[in-house]
Amino acid sequence: MPARQEQTIDKQSTPLGILARLWWMLIGNVLLAFSLIFIYRREGGFLHAADGVFWVTVASLVLVRYLDIRYLNGQTPTGQPASLRDWNRYVILLPAAAAAVWILVHAANRLLAGQA
Numbered sequence: 151m152p153a154r155q156e157q158t159i160d161k162q163s164t165p166l167g168i169l170a171r172l173w174w175m176l177i178g179n180v181l182l183a184f185s186l187i188f189i190y191r192r193e194g195g196f197l198h199a200a201d202g203v204f205w206v207t208v209a210s211l212v213l214v215r216y217l218d219i220r221y222l223n224g225q226t227p228t229g230q231p232a233s234l235r236d237w238n239r240y241v242i243l244l245p246a247a248a249a250a251v252w253i254l255v256h257a258a259n260r261l262l263a264g265q266a
Contacts, residue, residue: 161222170218175227178211182248186255196256208248212241 188200218224
């Protein structure tokens with residue numbers, strides 16, 4: 151009787167796994183960059199739609215990264231298995247870095263955009 155081999159499903163290779171990984175590694179970050187460009191180029195009031203897009207994207211990156219690790223056998227950018235410890239670092243670093251860059255872009259908009 152042949153030995154039965156269990157087939158393990160590589161959840162990272164499923165369409166949902168690929169989409170999650172693409173979102174938190176590429177697409178979401180590109181959307182953040184475009185939001186920052188729109189914030190910088192915006193004239194007038196302090197908050198506008200690009201700010202909303204920016205912060206919703208930050209929140210979605212944190213959520214998708216969690217779902218990727220928890221349910222889709224997420225990996226680090228180097229291909230190693232990710233853990234909730236990786237997510238804890240991500241949930242601290244991403245919002246902190248996003249807030250710092252967001253403040254800098256708003257300051258640059260106020261100080262430099264009027265001079266162009």
